[in-house]
Amino acid sequence: MKRFYISLKMEFLSTIRNRTATFFNLIFPMLLFLFFGYIFNNPKGGLSVTGTSSGQGGYPEALWLLPGIIAIAIATNGIFGALPMVALRTNGVFRRIQATPMPVSQYLLARIVIQLAIVIIQVILALLIGQIAFQVHPDGSGWYLDVAFILVGAIVFITIGQFIASVSPRLETANIIAQLINMPLIFLSNIYLPFLILPDVVQKIGRVLPGLLMVDVLRPAMLQGTVSSANTLNNPLLDIAGLGVYFLVALIISARFFRWA
Numbered sequence: 001m002k003r004f005y006i007s008l009k010m011e012f013l014s015t016i017r018n019r020t021a022t023f024f025n026l027i028f029p030m031l032l033f034l035f036f037g038y039i040f041n042n043p044k045g046g047l048s049v050t051g052t053s054s055g056q057g058g059y060p061e062a063l064w065l066l067p068g069i070i071a072i073a074i075a076t077n078g079i080f081g082a083l084p085m086v087a088l089r090t091n092g093v094f095r096r097i098q099a100t101p102m103p104v105s106q107y108l109l110a111r112i113v114i115q116l117a118i119v120i121i122q123v124i125l126a127l128l129i130g131q132i133a134f135q136v137h138p139d140g141s142g143w144y145l146d147v148a149f150i151l152v153g154a155i156v157f158i159t160i161g162q163f164i165a166s167v168s169p170r171l172e173t174a175n176i177i178a179q180l181i182n183m184p185l186i187f188l189s190n191i192y193l194p195f196l197i198l199p200d201v202v203q204k205i206g207r208v209l210p211g212l213l214m215v216d217v218l219r220p221a222m223l224q225g226t227v228s229s230a231n232t233l234n235n236p237l238l239d240i241a242g243l244g245v246y247f248l249v250a251l252i253i254s255a256r257f258f259r260w261a
Helices: 002-017 019-040 061-079 082-090 093-098 104-134 140-167 171-188 200-206 210-224 236-257
Strands: none
Touching (some): 002 019, 019 061, 019 104, 061 140, 061 171, 061 210, 082 093, 104 140, 140 171, 140 210, 210 236
């Protein structure tokens, strides 16, 4: 157990000292929340759970944005978490760890724990900004669904990050793959722009992206405290099943191609 705590401390220190990762994991998503929240803020109108304009009685745009900001922050944390892994492998750090009594599995577990800790910080920051800047907050009756979907999304995107790290021979390759995965998530996942205003062919692509699958169940849980086919774009069971498929595929490929050197 002592070795695990050493790995945990090492990962914590390396994470907080990485200013680029800190900016994109914690600061940048919150800046986007403030930016889009103030731009779209309309006290006379609002958006429905699925993103359609609903006029009077709709949810405030800032509240509608909140679950999407949490989802994209979690996705960024998981996807771009692949880059330090590739850097450690190419620099020979994994090989040196293997030569020590410390099991590499404990080191990887410590890294996952730190990423989950970042997720907690991301969620707290988003909730604080929503309350302080826009006076909005989630429906408290569905807190257990919020926690469950956030945890599921975090695990899925961390696993996708491991997949990127496993199939990338160099840091440059990992960065390209991460960007190619991240960009569609930003624009096609009902996060910043209402999904139903997009062209039909784009909607068909977006409906199967992991970002939308997570937002589709997280948003009604946070706004209404419940999830059903009446307040989601897809069937919620299909959303959860789709996230499970992404997790299993990424896990299998990661296990098949992961290497220490």
